[in-house]
Amino acid sequence: MARNFACPYCYETFTAREIQFRCNTRLSRSGRRCRAERDQVRVDRLGDRGEVGPVFTADGRKPVTDCPQCGGETTYRVCPVCHSLLPVQFGMVDNRLIAMVGARNSGKTVLMTVLLHELMNRVGENFRVSLMGSDESTMTRFGSDYQDKLYKHRQMLLGTQSAASQDNRVDPLVFRFGRIQDGLLGARSQPTVLSFFDTAGEDFNSRESVELNTRYLSNADGIIIVLDPLQMRGAQELALDGTVLPPAESNTPQHVLSRITSMLLARSSGRRAVKVRTPVAVVFSKMDAFWHQLPAGSPLRVHPPQHGRFDVADSLSAHEEVRDLLKQWDGVSLDQTLESNYARYRYFGVSALGRTPTPDQxxxxxxxxxxxxxxxxxxxxxxxxxxxxxxRG
Ligand SMILES: Nc1nc2c(ncn2[C@@H]2O[C@H](COP(=O)(O)OP(=O)(O)OP(=O)(O)O)[C@@H](O)[C@H]2O)c(=O)[nH]1
Ligand SMILES: [Mg+2]
Ligand SMILES: [Zn+2]
Ligand SMILES: [Zn+2]
Structure with missing residues (x-):
């Protein structure tokens, strides 16, 4: 069977052959031209009322094809489900969808913003990687809605809009991630399309949005679960004085993790006693509130080695350290849920800001x-x- 591809915008899956095309509405050789018009699929799926060329079906495995109406050649390949323009070389390069989930206020959006900013700047240099927005909307949205707000205006980001409040839509940010070899974007190293889907914490409260999130989660290649220690009973009392605490939530990290787990397992029902196979990064945010508690030699007090590779030993010792902390934080049940339901998970302790924000955010x-x-x-x-x-490891 043909391999399934997932759209980086709507996370629906399809085969390469099913990829559709959009006419580019330029004057064709035969002197005809298609009119740009509103595309009802884009209105329904993406809330986009803009005028675009007509979409038509052809063999989606080809990089270019002729429009049946005007005869013009087009290279615009679109998702058959949501009609988003697919990244160049889609289907020919790796395509990785990364979902980011967690309770409300756990720090997902701040983390995503700082993470992408770091990859585009400092870390990108060390790891010899480059990251850039794959489409116009990602570039403008990441710039103005996220990066500028946090880095220029120095303001915390507003709570992410829930999918339910936007006709069950979310707008992932889509990037092209490449490795730099010999100072050039190496021809041998294939770029990877990275799609970041940042949920609103409250999407874990209602039934409908849970359904929507199930699609995103089960088609993701990797999941980042953000858990806020400050929302854990045992940890909050250990936090550094002056730390801005999140409002009391009914969704503790334990709740969120078990809801995500049942979503992921529901998809694989039928086969007995399966574990979730998607790699899951279990990230404890806001670690700045706990550094004063950690012993001097703790791996969570040093930065990872800077040799341009992912350091497995360092990562494993940070993983074990977090597992130990879970005992102090009344989080042993989290560890049990992960151990019995996930084939590949790893703990991380991070701080996006490095320090608590001011009381006025x-x-x-x-x-x-x-x-x-x-x-x-x-x-x-x-x-x-x-x-x-x-x-190794
Ligand atoms: N101490 C500390 N606080 C942080 C850090 N990152 C975020 N916060 C706090 O957590 C709050 C919520 O962060 P967001 O990134 O907006 O949280 P979210 O998970 O996206 O929230 P929703 O979109 O509502 O689901 C911020 O307003 C900050 O007060 C951090 O690195 N350290
Ligand atoms: Mg958010
Ligand atoms: Zn045409
Ligand atoms: Zn799509």
Missing amino acids: QVAPTGIQPYRVTDPLLWLLSEFGSVPKQG
């Missing part, structure tokens, strides 16, 4: 000093083979 005067924020993504990428590893 501004970045601290010392600025943003991220700690281990790219570890979870680099682990996933190293599992996919897109980033080299140092050591």
Whole structure:
């Protein structure tokens, strides 16, 4: 059977042959031209009322084809489900969908913003990787809605809109991730399409949005589960004085994890006693609130080695350290849920900001000093083979 591809925008799956085309509405050689018009599929699926060329069916395995109406050649390949323009070389290069989930206020959006910013700047250099927006909307949205707000205006980001409040839509950010070889974007190293889907924490409250999230989660190649220690009973009382605490939530990290787990397992029902096979990075955010509690030699007090590879030994010792912390935080049941339901998971302790924000939700005067924020993504990428590893495990 043909391999299934998943759309980086709607996460629906299809075969390469089913990929459709869109006319580019330029004057064709025969002097005809298609009119751009509103595409009802885009209105329904993406909320986009803009005028675009007509979509038609042809063999989606080809990179280019002729429009049946005007005869013009087009290279615009679109998702057969949502009619989003697919990234160049889609289907020919690796395509990785990364879902980010967690309770409300757990720090997902701040983490994603700082992580992408770091990859585009500092860490990108060390790992010799490049990251850029794959489409116009990702570039403008990431720039103005996320990066500028946090880095320029120094403001915390507003709560993410729930899918339910937007006709069950979410708008993933889609990037092209490449490895740089010999100073050039190496022809031999294939770029990877990365799609980030950042849920609203409240999407784990209602039934309908849970359904929608199930599709995103079960078609994701990697999942980042963000858990906020400050929402854990045993941890909150240990937090550094002055830490801005999240409002009391009915959804504790335990609740969120068990809901995600049942979503993922529901899809694989039929086969007995299966474990979730998708690699899952279990990320504890806001670690700045707990550094004062950690012993001097703790792996969670040092930065990972900077040798341009994903360091397996360092990652495993951080993993064990988090597992130990879970005992102090009344989180042993989390560990049991993961151990019995997931084939591949790893713990991470990160701080996107490096310090608590001010009480009026501004970045601290010392600025943003991220700690281990790219570890979870680099682990996933190293599992996919897109980033080299140092050591085994
Ligand atoms: N101490 C500390 N607090 C943080 C950090 N990152 C985020 N926060 C706090 O957590 C709050 C929520 O962060 P968001 O990233 O908006 O959380 P979210 O998970 O996207 O929330 P929803 O979109 O509502 O689901 C922020 O307003 C900050 O107060 C961090 O690295 N350290
Ligand atoms: Mg958010
Ligand atoms: Zn045409
Ligand atoms: Zn799609």
